[in-house]
Amino acid sequence: NAGVTQTPKFQVLKTGQSMTLQCAQDMNHNSMYWYRQDPGMGLRLIYYSASEGTTDKGEVPNGYNVSRLNKREFSLRLESAAPSQTSVYFCASSPPTTYEQYFGPGTRLTVT
Amino acid sequence: GDSVTQMEGPVTLSEEAFLTINCTYTATGYPSLFWYVQYPGEGLQLLLKATKADDKGSNKGFEATYRKETTSFHLEKGSVQVSDSAVYFCALSASLGDPYKYIFGTGTRLKVLA
Numbered sequence: 001n002a003g004v005t006q007t008p009k010f011q012v013l014k015t016g017q018s019m020t021l022q023c024a025q026d027m028n029h030n031s032m033y034w035y036r037q038d039p040g041m042g043l044r045l046i047y048y049s050a051s052e053g054t055t056d057k058g059e060v061p062n063g064y065n066v067s068r069l070n071k072r073e074f075s076l077r078l079e080s081a082a083p084s085q086t087s088v089y090f091c092a093s094s095p096p097t098t099y100e101q102y103f104g105p106g107t108r109l110t111v112t
Numbered sequence: 113g114d115s116v117t118q119m120e121g122p123v124t125l126s127e128e129a130f131l132t133i134n135c136t137y138t139a140t141g142y143p144s145l146f147w148y149v150q151y152p153g154e155g156l157q158l159l160l161k162a163t164k165a166d167d168k169g170s171n172k173g174f175e176a177t178y179r180k181e182t183t184s185f186h187l188e189k190g191s192v193q194v195s196d197s198a199v200y201f202c203a204l205s206a207s208l209g210d211p212y213k214y215i216f217g218t219g220t221r222l223k224v225l226a
Contacts, residue, residue: 004155031212033212033214040218041218042201042216042217042218042219043156043201043214043216044216045213045214048212048213050212056210056212058213059213090155090156092155092156094212099144099205099212099214100146100158100161101148101156101158101214102158103148103155103156103157104155105153105154105155106154106155
């Protein structure tokens with residue numbers, strides 16, 4: 001099992017450009033999450049999907065959209081990137097009832 | 113609202129020293145508590161967890177006990193190794209409201225010197 005995979009690993013964007021971060025899991029988990037990690041701030045939840053077909057806002061959803069394409073895949077889209085979105089983005093998934101989260105390796109995004 | 117407070121780092125120890133990383137929480141109800149570890153350049157990995165008061169989670173020599181009376185979940189290890197150098201995150205999953213919304217602490221960086 002690959003676990004949680006994310007693409008790309010690194011990305012540089014100019015202000016105003018758009019891009020989609022991809023995430024997939026092969027553990028048959030119901031729930032998936034997108035976080036951003038910034039120095040001194042820990043991880044902050046952007047969006048999550050408790051199950052296929054549902055998505056909900058987390059702590060910092062502004063400037064982002066998500067799509068739960070199927071049970072395996074959960075993508076994060078930046079429509080018009082801003083320097084404040086420079087961060088490391090992590091995708092995670094969790095099985096039902098235990099709420100343990102399994103993380104991908106992250107995408108380091110720089111917006112200039 | 114719910115929150116997690118961790119001791120600030122970095123924490124620098126010599127190999128074989130005793131480790132404590134403090135974590136306290138504020139939550140309504142009875143949250144589940146977790147410690148995650150992040151090695152350089154990687155995602156977070158679950159280190160241990162506890163789901164109810166007085167539970168002790170343990171893994172790889174690390175331990176933490178869910179103390180409801182002091183709302184704490186301190187991470188301990190009796191003898192650290194250089195390979196334990198990483199960032200450690202305390203987190204909770206709320207029992208009331210939405211359990212999917214983890215609250216993470218800000219992380220504590222541990223550096224172990226040989």
